[in-house]
Amino acid sequence: MTNTDNDTPVDDAPTPENAAAEADATEAPEGANDEAARLAEQVAAVQQDLLYARAETQNVRRRAEKEVADAHAYAATKFARDILSIADNLGRALAALSDEQRADEAIKPLVTGLEATERELMSVFERHGITRIASVGLPLDPNQHQAMLEIPSDKDPGTIVQEMQAGYMMKDRLLRPAMVAVAKAAE
Template sequence: MTNIENDTPVEDGQAEDIAPEAAVDAQDETAKLTEQIAALQQDVLYARAETQNVRRRAEKEVADAHAYASTKFARDILSVADNLGRALAALTDEQREDAAIKPLITGLEATERELLGVFERNGITRIAAIGLPLDPNQHQAMLEIPSDKAPGTIVQEMQAGYMMKDRLLRPAMVGVAKKPD
């Protein structure tokens, strides 16, 4: 009989000892390769999951960029809306009836309506304030006012707040009720 690995003659008693060792070595090698395959499969699964997460994150960032690209411009234009509203609020009833400036007032009101329409089309909404409880995510308390309303209820709005879709553009600056002294 000869040894399979190196073609050397082997006595009958030795052949039985070598065959089981070769089988054990083959089983060990198979087990190691099976472990390596399992580890590589796991690595591939993790890599696929990470790639999918990166793709989803990128898609979300692109969608957010499209949805909120005009945020800075929207914040800047809010002061224009505030000033236009203040100008219209400052007009007295006598001024509104004056035939000489009535066309100017009509133009200002039309401009305000158009501006509010543009806000609406772009997902910019005014934050409700008066009569609601103070929400620190949407309102900024500027002062406390003695009132018969429940403490923490908004009783005055100094400056309107706005949201763009689900993001805060500017908090509403408000006066909050407190117990009278």
Template sequence: MTENTNETPIENGEAIDQATQTPAAEGENVNAEAALQEQIATLQQDLLYAKAETQNVRRRAEKEVSDAHAYAATKFARDILSVADNLGRALGALSDEQRADEAFKPFVTGLEATERELLSVFERHGITRIASIDLPLDPNQHQAMVEIPSDKEPGTIVQEMMAGYMMKDRLLRPAMVGVAKKAD
């Protein structure tokens, strides 16, 4: 019987060739394992990016829903501002004699109560009047309509022609104002 040095004892009916178990084959196994590890790392990175993107989309959606709830009435609020303006003009047009006249008292009281209720509704919904008089012009909140000669610092608001309003942190309508300029 001759012995073959390239073969090992028979297992399960087949001879195992020791030549296939060379260092080159082990190197291929190492390379394949390294490639698999690289693939795993790439897939883990992709998974992290996908999770982050999903979280960003969720946050944006939540913010959009929140903004939609907070500012849903913006168009209606802009429209109702003219009602507040007209009510203020009506009260401003009443003279002291008319306010003192007993025949006008219920009318004046009703107008004042309506104005108070309207301002209360504005407050409940985060609608606030923009301060203007004696403040510097802020182009984000004020719209300069005229320049008025004055002894005040140029750019200071000296007259408010129409009140401006904010709804929470958004501008509903800029205040229409007159701004001081150097006297001639």
């Protein structure tokens, strides 16, 4: 065949050299596309890993902040549990005093001191978020009360009729359940 523009013969038939050159030209872009696709996959995987790492770091930070806040809020839990026995003994000492003993001028200063000590102890409890659990007259709550016995009563079954030992909460955590007697139907 001839080229009409400049009358030089043009061979349209593929020669082995032309075929190899054309194959290299088509393979090079395919190889480059494969490489680009592989690199794009790696970039996507690295980006996904980075997102997961950031999320995990944020979760670890939040968990650590919560643990620090809980540690501050509940640091005195063990100490508070230990002090509860002192509050119990002080309450028992005051409950053991009869009206005659309270009126006796010889021990009136002692009674006044015990009452002042109990008020101060309850004030300290209040400042640190330690509250007494209400019991008598309420229905039994197994999250706050520990039923020690059942007593025949005219009250509704499951109602607390007697508190044997006071229970306490520290903020929203149970320090010690109240030990109670619960009403049961009279037979």
